[in-house]
Amino acid sequence: MSEILEPSGKTAVVTGAASGIGRELARQLVHAGAMLVITDINAEGLKAVADELEAKGTKVFAPVVDMGDFAAVDAFAEKVIKVAGDSLAFVFANAGIHGITPAIDPDLDMFDKVMKINLMGPVHMSKAFVPRLMARGGPAQLVITGSQASFLAAPGIAPYVAAKHGVWGFADSLRIELAMAQSEVGVSVVAPSRVDTSITRQRLDEYRAQGGEKAVEDYIASMVGPEAIAEVIIREAKKRVFWIIPSHEPTLEMFKARAQAIIDAMPAGAIPFPRPE
């Protein structure tokens, strides 16, 4: 999977394109010369982005699709593959929601909803697109938006962390199977953190309650705009690498500590092998 996949003259699908990272991906992909298929559950926001892109002279297909509904995602993929054919090169499974509820006593309805959109959404996109892309033949990259929460936990957002950890597990299984099949279809996982979008702004009240306006200001100041994040995602997706981590936070030490705890625990339950007679 070493060849660079260029968006110019190709078709890219972006889910969750009505705002934030998805909208910025769509803008930059158009700028890079791609044809765009954008989708979202927010009809109004999606139309605004489609109008903006079409004003730049690009033809955009922009249907509303709920990532939690596999039948809808499957019908969408069928149509896209039929129309885009060999030009389809990138599928960005980016749509997602936050899930703010404690692990100690989680809101179960919220848990279900977050799993349905943040974990099953990418699974739906993969099931709908990957077999069709493999049958079509030729290179293509499925780029799933996970999160820093795919490999690090945080308090107060248990369903989000659980779903994003699941995204890593699913995508890595898919990566192994695609490699075993020597497929030209590849998969990437994006793991951003603290991007200034409507998702992160949902936590402002929480920070205000904890530390007043100063805490809110510090939180906003710690975030990066979606423009810079989308730039890194596209740059790395073109290289077809598995992990895309456009983080600006010092997460390395936190991850090392977490990995080390697992490494340290590995021989703890040592059992005799092979089984004694």
Ligand SMILES: NC(=O)c1ccc[n+]([C@@H]2O[C@H](COP(=O)([O-])OP(=O)(O)OC[C@H]3O[C@@H](n4cnc5c(N)ncnc54)[C@H](O)[C@@H]3O)[C@@H](O)[C@H]2O)c1
């Ligand atoms: N903002 C961050 O700091 C951050 C960090 C890590 C990961 N992410 C991930 O990035 C992705 C994009 O989020 P964002 O930060 O741009 O937030 P955002 O809220 O600006 O964009 C998310 C988009 O997904 C859409 N969406 C929600 N539910 C949907 C559904 N059922 N079907 C189709 N579309 C749906 C929303 O309408 C919205 O337009 C998400 O997967 C999110 O978890 C964001």
